[in-house]
Amino acid sequence: MDLRNLGGLEETRDKQFFELRKCENAFFKIERTQGDIIMRYIGSKVSVIEDLYKLISGRVPKGFFCDPFGGVGTIGSYFKSKNFKVYSGDFLTFANFFQIARITQDGPPKFSVLCDAMKIKNHGEAINILNNLEGKDGWFTKNYAYKRKFFTLQNGKKIEACLQAIKIWRERRWLSYEENAILIASLINSMDKVANTAGTYYAYLKKWYRKATRPFNFKLIPYTPGNPYCRCFLCDAIDLVKRYKFDIIYLDPPYNERSYADYYHLPETVALSETPNVQGKSGIPHVKRTKSAFNRRDKALSALSNILNIARFRLLVFHYSDDGIIRPDELRNLFHEFGTVDEYLIDSVGYTNKSESRTIKHRLYLVES
Numbered sequence: 398m399d400l401r402n403l404g405g406l407e408e409t410r411d412k413q414f415f416e417l418r419k420c421e422n423a424f425f426k427i428e429r430t431q432g433d434i435i436m437r438y439i440g441s442k443v444s445v446i447e448d449l450y451k452l453i454s455g456r457v458p459k460g461f462f463c464d465p466f467g468g469v470g471t472i473g474s475y476f477k478s479k480n481f482k483v484y485s486g487d488f489l490t491f492a493n494f495f496q497i498a499r500i501t502q503d504g505p506p507k508f509s510v511l512c513d514a515m516k517i518k519n520h521g522e523a524i525n526i527l528n529n530l531e532g533k534d535g536w537f538t539k540n541y542a543y544k545r546k547f548f549t550l551q552n553g554k555k556i557e558a559c560l561q562a563i564k565i566w567r568e569r570r571w572l573s574y575e576e577n578a579i580l581i582a583s584l585i586n587s588m589d590k591v592a593n594t595a596g597t598y599y600a601y602l603k604k605w606y607r608k609a610t611r612p613f614n615f616k617l618i619p620y621t622p623g624n625p626y627c628r629c630f631l632c633d634a635i636d637l638v639k640r641y642k643f644d645i646i647y648l649d650p651p652y653n654e655r656s657y658a659d660y661y662h663l664p665e666t667v668a669l670s671e672t673p674n675v676q677g678k679s680g681i682p683h684v685k686r687t688k689s690a691f692n693r694r695d696k697a698l699s700a701l702s703n704i705l706n707i708a709r710f711r712l713l714v715f716h717y718s719d720d721g722i723i724r725p726d727e728l729r730n731l732f733h734e735f736g737t738v739d740e741y742l743i744d745s746v747g748y749t750n751k752s753e754s755r756t757i758k759h760r761l762y763l764v765e766s
């Protein structure tokens with residue numbers, strides 16, 4: 398077994414993608430695409446992406462890359478920029494919308510029908526319209542500005558107005574599926590920058606956080622230049638893995654019981670364009686959304702085994718924490734059935750709500766068939 402430590406948080410090397418930002422006493426590696434910041438996401442591998450890239454491209458330098466637990470498209474867009482053909486997935490709609498914005502698109506959205514209907518020239522003018530809307534009241538402000546302090550009233554009203562405008566455009570069929578996805582992902586990303594939260598939508602902060610008092614500004618998530626044959630799928634990981642034979646399959650599932658559908662309930666509700674009854678301090682919808690098998694102690698190992706049994710690959714990379722639901726010895730036993738296994742450890746500054754940084758040990762299992 399090859400056990401190597403690839404080192405800790407490094408100096409920013411790729412200015413286009415990252416910057417180090419001081420937050421209270423801790424440094425975070427913030428993801429940027431062409432100068433714009435992407436929302437922080439639990440379990441994001443942004444801080445180790447360059448090490449990951451070196452490790453993977455050292456074995457398979459190009460080809461067909463599958464990221465079925467793709468989240469908001471961090472790994473997928475990076476590998477796209479390095480010219481891999483990326484097929485990315487997630488079972489959450491808002492995550493799929495981020496992936497469409499960042500990975501499927503190869504240029505700014507044209508908004509052809511919208512432009513004709515509104516007598517405007519291009520996407521820039523569409524964004525200006527959204528930014529100049531008068532604030533409105535509705536389901537969003539009632540639940541997340543008046544009743545719960547997720548947003549200041551002024552910002553909540555602006556977000557509500559954008560939501561209502563995009564909904565009308567969609568209902569009038571002025572937006573394609575992808576154009577709607579890009580606008581909604583951009584709205585979620587923009588609203589996240591003024592959310593009075595410590596990162597997730599599980600709770601809002603008691604006092605107004607500085608970022609929450611800044612004025613809301615709608616910004617389009619930029620596309621990532623790179624391989625033009627990339628696609629994104631809204632589906633369970635196994636349904637993407639079973640469809641194709643890949644050069645590389647990168648598996649980065651949840652490793653604990655924290656459900657993404659709960660922690661990001663508001664982005665998901667916005668993406669689904671629903672207005673459900675909500676409850677509790679977090680304003681989570683009454684009806685529970687599906688929890689991943691990877692969040693469940695009784696199901697995680699068999700869910701992984703099912704994926705491996707159906708997967709066709711040259712290199713499989715499994716990214717997991719040593720504290721995860723599936724134990725390292727269980728993982729080793731499983732992976733040895735499918736090829737030669739190497740293990741790597743990466744330290745990084747972990748995601749934390751506290752003022753002190755926390756080192757997380759990522760373990761990468763590389764399986765070559």
Ligand SMILES: C[S@@+](CC[C@H](N)C(=O)[O-])C[C@H]1O[C@@H](n2cnc3c(N)ncnc32)[C@H](O)[C@@H]1O
Pocket residue numbers: 438439440441442443465466467468469470471472486487488489492632633634635649650651652657658689690691
């Ligand atoms: C650890 S996060 C991925 C983080 C991502 N690699 C990054 O660096 O930002 C895991 C993702 O898997 C998704 N997920 C969980 N179970 C899934 C399943 N069965 N099928 C597809 N996606 C799933 C979650 O919604 C979440 O976005």
